[in-house]
Amino acid sequence: MSKKKNEEVNDNENVNENINIENLQGNPAKQSSSADMIEERTIAKKLISLYKIQQICSQIDRIRVVRGELPNEIRDLEDAHEGMQTRIEKYKEDIEALQDQIKGEKISIAESQALIKRYEEQQNNVRNNREYDALTKEIDYQKDLILNAERYIGKHTAGIETKEEEIKGFEEKLQEIYEILSQKKDELTDIIADTEKEEADLIEQYDILKENVDQRLLSAFERIRKGARNGLAIVQIEREACGGCFSVIPPQRQLDIRLHKKIIVCESCGRIFIDKHLIEEEGLA
Numbered sequence: 001m002s003k004k005k006n007e008e009v010n011d012n013e014n015v016n017e018n019i020n021i022e023n024l025q026g027n028p029a030k031q032s033s034s035a036d037m038i039e040e041r042t043i044a045k046k047l048i049s050l051y052k053i054q055q056i057c058s059q060i061d062r063i064r065v066v067r068g069e070l071p072n073e074i075r076d077l078e079d080a081h082e083g084m085q086t087r088i089e090k091y092k093e094d095i096e097a098l099q100d101q102i103k104g105e106k107i108s109i110a111e112s113q114a115l116i117k118r119y120e121e122q123q124n125n126v127r128n129n130r131e132y133d134a135l136t137k138e139i140d141y142q143k144d145l146i147l148n149a150e151r152y153i154g155k156h157t158a159g160i161e162t163k164e165e166e167i168k169g170f171e172e173k174l175q176e177i178y179e180i181l182s183q184k185k186d187e188l189t190d191i192i193a194d195t196e197k198e199e200a201d202l203i204e205q206y207d208i209l210k211e212n213v214d215q216r217l218l219s220a221f222e223r224i225r226k227g228a229r230n231g232l233a234i235v236q237i238e239r240e241a242c243g244g245c246f247s248v249i250p251p252q253r254q255l256d257i258r259l260h261k262k263i264i265v266c267e268s269c270g271r272i273f274i275d276k277h278l279i280e281e282e283g284l285a
Contacts, residue, residue, distance in 0.1 A: 043260045047274045048282050049212040050221055050234045056206045061231055063195045070188045077181040084174045091163045098156040105149040112142040224270055234272040245269035
């Protein structure tokens with residue numbers, strides 16, 4: 001009885017082994033047909049993954065369009081705000097420099113006045129006209145220095161007043177920029193609050209889907225999408241023409257696209273083709 005059972009087990013193992021071998025080998029015609037079907041399914045899977053990725057990218061684009069130019073406007077306003085602050089600081093430094101020059105001129109005036117007083121006292125004790133005239137020349141020279149210093153003080157004072165007036169205008173403009181910047185930032189914050197989670201979810205889906213596409217094909221897809229005005233890198237045939245650039249597609253090429261045995265791109269714009277029936281089968285239309 002035990003021997004009979006062993007024989008039955010061995011017979012079953014031999015049958016299973018024969019089935020496995022037949023499935024793996026088969027006849028050449030069946031093997032070729034099977035390989036073609038596998039290849040078609042692989043290409044179809046890649047195309048569907050790309051199409052899904054494109055749908056996700058389009059949704060992300062829509063979110064970013066809602067934000068519009070706000071991020072760029074904010075950057076420009078921040079640059080303008082920073083530039084205005086820098087200009088105000090520069091003008092304040094110029095005023096400090098002019099004030100230092102005025103202080104220096106006042107010191108020079110005081111020194112010249114002290115010399116004039118001393119020379120005038122010395123004139124009272126001179127012994128001849130030559131010494132008197134020499135002291136008179138020194139007094140006149142110091143008076144000229146005082147006049148020049150006073151002119152410089154007047155010029156620098158006017159310069160300070162001008163720059164202070166300009167700083168006042170800059171500060172008003174700075175406040176205006178700040179208010180607009182705050183408003184724009186609030187707008188962007190509200191938009192981001194409304195769309196941030198949706199965008200994060202879409203990016204996560206994108207990261208998952210791209211694992212189903214080889215890197216070379218994905219890179220080509222992203223390059224085409226970046227260069228396309230409408231952001232579409234994979235398109236259908238529309239009225240026997242490319243759905244991206246509307247170039248007419250020959251009948252044989254249309255057939256190849258429907259069979260999806262290989263990745264086919266538009267000869268005019270480089271976009272990748274996908275058969276509309278494949279999209280409909282996946283419920284992505």
